[in-house]
Amino acid sequence: MAAKIHTDKVSAWYGPKRAIEDITLDFEEHAVSAIIGPSGCGKSTLIRCLNRMHETIPKTRVEGKVLLSGEDIYGLPAVTVRRRIGMVFQKANPFPTMSIYENVAAGLRLNGERNRDRLDTAVLESLKQAALWDEVKDSLEKSGASLSGGQQQRLCIARALAVRPEVLLMDEPCAALDPIATAKIEDLIFDLKKDYTVVIVTHNMQQAARVAETTAFMYLGHLIEVGPTRELFERPKETLTESYITGRFG
Amino acid sequence: MPQAAERKALAKGLEKLNENMVTLAELSELAIRKAIDSLTRLDGEVAREVFTIDQEVYGLQLEIEHNCVDLIALHAPVARDLRTITTSLKITTDLDRIGRYAKDLGELTLQFNPSARGAEPELKRIREMADRTIQMVDTAIDAFVKHDAESVRNIMQVDDDVDRMHDENFNELVRRMTEGSLKIETGARYILVNRYLERIADHAVNIGMRVVYMVTGDWLPRERAADRAKRIPK
Numbered sequence: 001m002a003a004k005i006h007t008d009k010v011s012a013w014y015g016p017k018r019a020i021e022d023i024t025l026d027f028e029e030h031a032v033s034a035i036i037g038p039s040g041c042g043k044s045t046l047i048r049c050l051n052r053m054h055e056t057i058p059k060t061r062v063e064g065k066v067l068l069s070g071e072d073i074y075g076l077p078a079v080t081v082r083r084r085i086g087m088v089f090q091k092a093n094p095f096p097t098m099s100i101y102e103n104v105a106a107g108l109r110l111n112g113e114r115n116r117d118r119l120d121t122a123v124l125e126s127l128k129q130a131a132l133w134d135e136v137k138d139s140l141e142k143s144g145a146s147l148s149g150g151q152q153q154r155l156c157i158a159r160a161l162a163v164r165p166e167v168l169l170m171d172e173p174c175a176a177l178d179p180i181a182t183a184k185i186e187d188l189i190f191d192l193k194k195d196y197t198v199v200i201v202t203h204n205m206q207q208a209a210r211v212a213e214t215t216a217f218m219y220l221g222h223l224i225e226v227g228p229t230r231e232l233f234e235r236p237k238e239t240l241t242e243s244y245i246t247g248r249f250g
Numbered sequence: 251m252p253q254a255a256e257r258k259a260l261a262k263g264l265e266k267l268n269e270n271m272v273t274l275a276e277l278s279e280l281a282i283r284k285a286i287d288s289l290t291r292l293d294g295e296v297a298r299e300v301f302t303i304d305q306e307v308y309g310l311q312l313e314i315e316h317n318c319v320d321l322i323a324l325h326a327p328v329a330r331d332l333r334t335i336t337t338s339l340k341i342t343t344d345l346d347r348i349g350r351y352a353k354d355l356g357e358l359t360l361q362f363n364p365s366a367r368g369a370e371p372e373l374k375r376i377r378e379m380a381d382r383t384i385q386m387v388d389t390a391i392d393a394f395v396k397h398d399a400e401s402v403r404n405i406m407q408v409d410d411d412v413d414r415m416h417d418e419n420f421n422e423l424v425r426r427m428t429e430g431s432l433k434i435e436t437g438a439r440y441i442l443v444n445r446y447l448e449r450i451a452d453h454a455v456n457i458g459m460r461v462v463y464m465v466t467g468d469w470l471p472r473e474r475a476a477d478r479a480k481r482i483p484k
Contacts, residue, residue, distance in 0.1 A: 206326055233328040235467025245328045247257035 004029035004167060004197040005050060005085075010064035012045050012054050019045040020221045022064070027167075027214075032189055032198040034212035034229065036205055038244065042221040043201045047169045050199065051085035052078045068166070083111065086160035090172035092152035094144030094159070100127075101140040103155055107163040122162050129195075130158035131188050150181025157188065161196075168192060170200040174207065186211050205245055209233050217241045260325040264334060267317050271338050274310045275391040277303055278345040281352035282387060282450060286380040288359045289443065290373060297356035304356075307349035311342045330464075337464035341394065344453040344460075348387060351446045351453075358439050372423065372432070372440050379415040379444070383451045386412065390457035399465040402458030409455045416448040 003026035010023045020042035027033045027050075035043040048054040049062050052073060066073045073081045094103045104123045105113075113119060123140070127133040132154040136147070144155050153173060160168060170189070174182040189211045192198055202208050208215050209229055216226040217238075225238045236242045243249050281303040288296035318339045321327060327335055386408055393402040423440050426432035459470050 205328065209328075234332060236329050242329045246331050247254075247260070 002029050003027060004069060005199070006065075006067040006070075007046075007050070008065040008067070010046070010049055010062065010066060012042075012049050012062045013060060014057070015059045018221060020049075020218075023218075023223050025216060025223060025226060027197060027199050029197050030193055030195075031214065032193050032200060032212045034208035034215045035199070035201045035218060036203070036208050036215060036245075037218035037224075038249070039203075040220075041218040043218050044171050046218070047087075047171060047199055047201055050167070050169055051087055052081050053087065083107075083163050084165055085167040085169060086163065086165035087169040087171065088153070088156050088160055088173050090175045092149060092156050092176070094147070094152050094155050096143065096145040098144055099141045100136050100144050100147070100155060103144040104158045104162050107159060111163060123158075126158040126162040129161050129192070130154045131184060131191075132158055148181070150177050150184060153177060153181070153185060154188065157185075161192075165196065167197045167199065170198065172201055172203060175203065182207070205233070217244065219244065256325060260321065260327065260331065263317065263321045263325070264331060267314065267321065267335065267338055270310060270314050270317065271341070272395055274307060274314060274342060274345050275394060277307050277310065278348045278352070279384070279387055279391055281307060281349045282355075282380075282384060285352040285355035285359070286377070286384070289355055289362075290377055292359060292362055294360055297359040300352050300356035304349045304353040307346055311346040314338060314342045333464045333467060337394075337460045340460050341457050344456045348450050348453050351450050354446055355443060358443055362436070362439060372419070372426075372437075375415070375419050375422070376440065376443055376447070379412060379419065379447050382408070382412050382415065383447045383454070386451050386454035387457075390454045390461065393458060393461045394464075397461075397465050399462045399468075402461050403470075405455050405458035409451050412448060412451040416444055419444045 005027040007023050007025045010020065011018055012020045023042075023046055025046075035046060037043050045054060050066055050073075054060055054062055055078070062074070068081070068084060073085070095106060098106065101123055104126050105119045108119060108122055113122075124133065127136060132151060135151060136142075136155075139146075144152065147155060153176075157168075157173075174185050177185065186207065189198055189200065200208070200212065212229045214226065215229040215232045217224045217232065217236075217240075219240055225232065225236060225241045227237070232241065233245060236245065281300050284296050284303065285300045287293065288300060318335050321335050322332075325331075386405060389408075390402055390405060393399065420441060423432065423437045423444070427434055427437040462468055462470050
């Protein structure tokens with residue numbers, strides 16, 4: 001399988017503090033890749049470097065290359081990069097004053113889409129892809145904030161999908177959800193990889209084991225090990241990985 | 251990553267599992283040692299002790315199986331914890347089978363007519379084969395207890411020796427029965443003893459190979475014990 005995203009010696013700083021160091025990693029196309037590791041290991045920083053979100057924080061910088069289908073994203077306009085590489089965050093963040101419909105259409109409108117038919121189609125398709133359509137089709141005018149936590153997260157996924165990104169980054173997308181809502185998101189992730197490349201950061205190792213083909217383990221800003229998920233959880237090569245996943249740290 | 255309390259519970263469960271596995275392994279080995287002892291001395295009392303041990307082996311095997319399922323269900327173990335639990339789950343079957351063969355040997359002891367003592371040459375060969383088989387079981391069990399993959403890497407070669415002995419014994423028994431120097435009934439029973447020992451050695455191979463997986467995560471290329479057993483004596 002081809003790498004959709006390739007990072008080459010990526011390092012990132014918050015002021016003088018280096019959060020990740022020389023990360024070289026491939027994310028395969030039409031596959032789910034998981035990044036695991038303890039709090040503060042740099043996994044969220046890494047995925048924020050993949051769509052240039054890291055630089056939105058003051059006094060930060062990035063070194064190294066991030067190639068999207070072979071193209072260096074740091075040579076492209078940041079807005080273009082973020083349209084091609086969408087992101088979903090830990091806490092669902094629908095625009096509270098907008099309706100469900102407007103939440104999904106927001107990205108397209110920002111990109112200049114005004115045609116109502118095209119917007120309707122995109123909203124319908126995105127909500128269907130996010131497995132939310134059946135639950136909201138009769139209440140599209142209601143506020144996005146009126147939905148449950150799990151529905152809000154799927155609304156955010158629909159919003160990210162509406163601009164037809166190539167890659168979807170998910171930073172702890174189920175951290176605030178109950179097991180039923182989590183299962184729905186995981187089912188959704190499984191379906192999404194047909195059309196998208198998915199990168200998920202998760203604290204939940206069982207979630208990584210369930211949804212990802214490939215898992216990377218990070219520790220103290222370093223990439224310790226990456227490999228097929230089954231192998232990483234059954235026979236990790238590195239002692240640090242073994243210690244972390246079996247809970248023998250500390 | 252499991253939380254501290256969860257890790258503690260898992261560690262406790264693994265400790266208990268290990269204790270039970272060591273006991274089960276010791277009981278299985280004791281069963282086969284006693285079975286061979288009962289056979290060579292035609293001692294019915296010792297044979298009956300084997301039946302009791304086999305019952306204990308069976309009971310403990312069930313307990314271990316339940317322990318393993320609980321650990322998997324409650325703690326979702328990974329890496330070496332997972333390999334230890336799944337290996338234990340598999341090895342219990344081999345140890346139980348060894349116990350069963352020991353019981354079968356004990357039953358044969360009771361069926362042997364004391365006047366069958368005319369079969370000393372067979373007994374000597376069987377004794378040699380039994381020593382080699384018990385040594386294999388001992389090596390495999392020791393490797394499991396000590397988490398030592400290296401000591402069992404060549405266990406299949408030792409098994410080839412046992413297979414060769416099995417074939418030679420079989421041919422010799424058939425020859426003697428054919429020429430009439432050994433009673434058919436006695437010879438037939440020795441063929442069963444010969445077969446049981448060869449199968450016990452196969453189970454020792456299974457244990458050895460699973461220990462390699464448990465310790466290193468490597469799957470050694472393997473031949474199914476049943477297929478090994480099907481080899482036609484040359």
